[in-house]
Amino acid sequence: MKIDGFRGRLITADHTDYDTARAVWNGAVDRRPRVIARCGGTADVAAAMRFARDHDLEIAVRGGGHNVAGTAACDDGIVIDLSAMRAVWVDPAGRTARVQGGALWGDVDHETQTHGLATTGGIVSHTGVAGLTLGGGIGFLMRKHGLAVDNLLAAEVVTAEGGIVRASADEHPDLFWALRGGGGNFGVVTSFRFALHPVGPTVMAGPVFWAADDTADVLRFYRDFTAAAPDELGTVVRLGTVPPLPVIPEGLHYRPALAVACCYAGAVEDGERAVRALRRFGTPLVDLLAPTPYVAHQSGLDDSVPHGWHYYWKATNLAGLSDGAIDTIADHAYTAGSPRTYAAMFHMGGAVARVPDDATAYTGRDVERNIVIDAVWLPDESGERAAAETAWARGFLEALQPHRAGVYVNFLDSDDDSSRVREAYGDHTYRRLAEVKAKYDPDNAFHHNKNIHPG
Numbered sequence: 001m002k003i004d005g006f007r008g009r010l011i012t013a014d015h016t017d018y019d020t021a022r023a024v025w026n027g028a029v030d031r032r033p034r035v036i037a038r039c040g041g042t043a044d045v046a047a048a049m050r051f052a053r054d055h056d057l058e059i060a061v062r063g064g065g066h067n068v069a070g071t072a073a074c075d076d077g078i079v080i081d082l083s084a085m086r087a088v089w090v091d092p093a094g095r096t097a098r099v100q101g102g103a104l105w106g107d108v109d110h111e112t113q114t115h116g117l118a119t120t121g122g123i124v125s126h127t128g129v130a131g132l133t134l135g136g137g138i139g140f141l142m143r144k145h146g147l148a149v150d151n152l153l154a155a156e157v158v159t160a161e162g163g164i165v166r167a168s169a170d171e172h173p174d175l176f177w178a179l180r181g182g183g184g185n186f187g188v189v190t191s192f193r194f195a196l197h198p199v200g201p202t203v204m205a206g207p208v209f210w211a212a213d214d215t216a217d218v219l220r221f222y223r224d225f226t227a228a229a230p231d232e233l234g235t236v237v238r239l240g241t242v243p244p245l246p247v248i249p250e251g252l253h254y255r256p257a258l259a260v261a262c263c264y265a266g267a268v269e270d271g272e273r274a275v276r277a278l279r280r281f282g283t284p285l286v287d288l289l290a291p292t293p294y295v296a297h298q299s300g301l302d303d304s305v306p307h308g309w310h311y312y313w314k315a316t317n318l319a320g321l322s323d324g325a326i327d328t329i330a331d332h333a334y335t336a337g338s339p340r341t342y343a344a345m346f347h348m349g350g351a352v353a354r355v356p357d358d359a360t361a362y363t364g365r366d367v368e369r370n371i372v373i374d375a376v377w378l379p380d381e382s383g384e385r386a387a388a389e390t391a392w393a394r395g396f397l398e399a400l401q402p403h404r405a406g407v408y409v410n411f412l413d414s415d416d417d418s419s420r421v422r423e424a425y426g427d428h429t430y431r432r433l434a435e436v437k438a439k440y441d442p443d444n445a446f447h448h449n450k451n452i453h454p455g
């Protein structure tokens with residue numbers, strides 16, 4: 001196979017790297033593309049795009065390959081694979097970074113922290129910048145510095161026709177609006193330019209764990225604690241078992257527990273003050289909050305969600321954290337069969353809520369919490385285990401029904417693809433996205449994603 005103007009690698013089924021190249025983070029996904037076009041730069045992306053359109057091929061776009069629905073791979077089509085495009089260039093004086101479309105958050109943190117700078121990224125360093133940003137981008141820094149999309153200044157985009165455009169507040173502003181939350185529906189982003197902020201390099205960060213039996217009490221305390229917390233304090237609650245990480249005493253591994261993971265985006269002494277009441281609450285099993293390099297904190301959870309395990313997610317935003325919601329969470333969080341299964345709840349608000357709703361396509365700025373229910377099992381575990389974990393996740397979401405307030409598009413799994421995309425955006429934003437889609441991708445060439453139909 002040959003693609004005119006393409007200088008990257010073309011990987012087909014007869015190639016020894018084919019199985020590694022088609023694998024995505026979620027090992028439950030097993031798709032066999034006709035060709036994987038591993039691009040070396042923007043010119044390769046444009047050439048691959050033109051080839052795909054000329055040959056009427058199904059198109060999947062791969063950034064970090066982390067989406068749980070496995071949309072970075074497709075059967076019998078072409079994968080426009082940006083995984084070799086991971087460069088990050090920092091302008092420390094201007095406090096911006098240009099990031100290639102296949103970079104991972106660990107790449108960004110590594111380069112920006114050399115200058116004591118950072119921008120809001122995800123909580124696992126092997127997640128892709130592209131998919132995470134295009135869906136909105138939530139993380140520990142968001143309450144202080146906004147979502148990833150709130151820090152996006154410009155993007156270079158290869159269009160559905162194989163052309164190259166720049167999107168920013170001044171250039172193609174309709175496209176720029178849609179890229180900030182509308183996912184991979186509008187083009188292939190070959191580079192992003194982000195605003196950076198002084199963070200760390202040492203921050204007060206880490207988790208505090210309590211026994212599962214304490215969940216309702218801890219969450220009631222945590223609700224009030226976070227309501228009064230400064231924007232600098234980002235927290236994520238993890239409910240499941242204690243992950244078997246080397247920093248945690250072995251005797252606690254896999255014990256049912258909840259953790260409040262914290263990261264204070266400010267001076268360490270101020271961070272110590274901000275978390276004092278939390279770590280004094282009840283009887284923690286283990287308290288790992290300490291002055292920590294920001295890059296170490298950002299990769300601390302990496303090994304608890306490795307590539308290749310099997311995953312199935314359900315998610316919802318929560319308007320608030322009522323006593324009823326807390327009781328439901330406490331009742332369901334520990335009833336899964338797999339010790340690797342967990343749920344993660346993000347505290348939203350702060351700078352996220354201060355951006356007007358219609359400024360970007362990201363929807364749900366007023367929600368207080370965002371919970372993702374992550375069923376996990378090993379590749380060699382039985383079909384029964386998969387069915388049980390999947391049913392657990394569905395049941396947990398069902399039980400949260402009275403408390404639901406929309407959903408974050410990046411947490412939708414494959415069986416939510418069509419049915420919940422409208423829920424993620426709401427009618428008004430969905431309609432506006434459909435208009436931009438009709439302008440930039442009227443044939444819906446980009447449909448291996450959380451699809452917006454051209455309207």
Ligand SMILES: Cc1cc2nc3c(=O)[nH]c(=O)nc-3n(C[C@H](O)[C@H](O)[C@H](O)COP(=O)(O)OP(=O)(O)OC[C@H]3O[C@@H](n4cnc5c(N)ncnc54)[C@H](O)[C@@H]3O)c2cc1C
Binds near residue numbers: 082129183190411
């Ligand atoms: C372990 C883990 C932790 C996570 N933590 C967070 C978190 O803290 N915060 C958060 O907000 N989300 C988080 N997520 C969700 C994450 O935002 C999504 O899974 C996201 O899709 C991952 O992006 P990716 O580039 O790795 O994915 P991919 O699977 O490569 O891409 C997903 C989709 O994005 C589009 N896409 C990818 N690259 C491009 C590109 N260059 N141009 C145009 N479209 C593109 C395509 O439509 C593709 O189908 C997490 C996911 C995982 C698995």
